[in-house]
Amino acid sequence: MSQHPQPTSPDAPAPAQGPPALPGGIGLSRLRVYDWPAAPESDGLCGGTPHLHLACTEAYAVxxxxxxxxxLTPEGFSSTPLTEGDLLWFTPGTVHRLVNHDGLRMIVLMQNAGLPEAGDAVLTFPSDVLADPAAYARAAALDPADPEGSARERRELAVSGFTELRNRLESGDTSALTELHAAALRLVSGHLPAWRARFELGPAAEVARTAAHLDALAEGDTSHLASASVHRGGASPAWGMCGRLDKYERTERAE
Incomplete structure (x- = not known):
C-alpha cells in the first residue's frame, strides 16, 4: 500500500538494477490506519481511502x-473483521477500504514491488472525477504544504464514491464494478509500458534468478552461493492512502 502512486511517464527509463530485492520481488510497509472519522453523511467510520489495484495482489498481516x-467484488459487499494475528489477502480488482476500530496496525505485503508506486492503484472517486484524468490527478494529489488536510479530502471523496458503488451493487446493479474497472484502465493505460519494464526488472527477474539457481544446483554447481550477503532495509515515512506508512524502500548492505 503506497501513498497515492504517481504514475510515471510511458517513456520513463526502466528502474536501474540495485541491491537484491525483497523475497519474490514484493513490496513491504508498516501501516497505522487513519483514525479520522468519515463524514456523517457517509457512515462516520474511521479509516482509509477506498481503492483497487489492477495488477497486484495485496496482503495484510495484522x-x-x-x-x-x-x-466490493462481483459477489457484492463484505466486511471482514481484522485483529492481531490475522492474515488476509485479495486479488486485483477488489475494491477495499480499511476501517479502524481501535489502533489498527499491520504489515502490508504488496505483489510486484514498484508497480503500485508507479500508479497501480485507482481511488474510488465519483464517476465524473474518474472520467476526467486531470480532475482525478488533482483530487488524488497531496498538497506538500498540507499533506494531512489533502489526505483527508481525498479520503472523503473516495468514500463518497465507494458508498455510491456499494449502493448500486446492493440494488442489483452489477454494472457498477465493470464501469469502475473500465474507468480505472483508461486512467492508467498510458503507463502500462513503464509498468512492464518495472515488472521485467523486478519480480520477473527474481523468478528467472531462482530458475537459474535450480538449474545450477541440478548440475551440481553451487557457485552462486559464494555471493551470499546480508542487506538491511530502511523505512521512509509517508502519508498513505490508508494510513501513515513506513515504506521499506531503501536497502543497504548490513555491516
Missing amino acids: TGGSGAVQT
Missing part, C-alpha cells in the same frame, strides 16, 4: 489493534 476491511 500486528495490533482491531478493525475491518470492507470490500
Whole structure:
C-alpha cells in the first residue's frame, strides 16, 4: 500500500538494477490506519481511502489493534473483521477500504514491488472525477504544504464514491464494478509500458534468478552461493492512502 502512486511517464527509463530485492520481488510497509472519522453523511467510520489495484495482489498481516476491511467484488459487499494475528489477502480488482476500530496496525505485503508506486492503484472517486484524468490527478494529489488536510479530502471523496458503488451493487446493479474497472484502465493505460519494464526488472527477474539457481544446483554447481550477503532495509515515512506508512524502500548492505 503506497501513498497515492504517481504514475510515471510511458517513456520513463526502466528502474536501474540495485541491491537484491525483497523475497519474490514484493513490496513491504508498516501501516497505522487513519483514525479520522468519515463524514456523517457517509457512515462516520474511521479509516482509509477506498481503492483497487489492477495488477497486484495485496496482503495484510495484522500486528495490533482491531478493525475491518470492507470490500466490493462481483459477489457484492463484505466486511471482514481484522485483529492481531490475522492474515488476509485479495486479488486485483477488489475494491477495499480499511476501517479502524481501535489502533489498527499491520504489515502490508504488496505483489510486484514498484508497480503500485508507479500508479497501480485507482481511488474510488465519483464517476465524473474518474472520467476526467486531470480532475482525478488533482483530487488524488497531496498538497506538500498540507499533506494531512489533502489526505483527508481525498479520503472523503473516495468514500463518497465507494458508498455510491456499494449502493448500486446492493440494488442489483452489477454494472457498477465493470464501469469502475473500465474507468480505472483508461486512467492508467498510458503507463502500462513503464509498468512492464518495472515488472521485467523486478519480480520477473527474481523468478528467472531462482530458475537459474535450480538449474545450477541440478548440475551440481553451487557457485552462486559464494555471493551470499546480508542487506538491511530502511523505512521512509509517508502519508498513505490508508494510513501513515513506513515504506521499506531503501536497502543497504548490513555491516
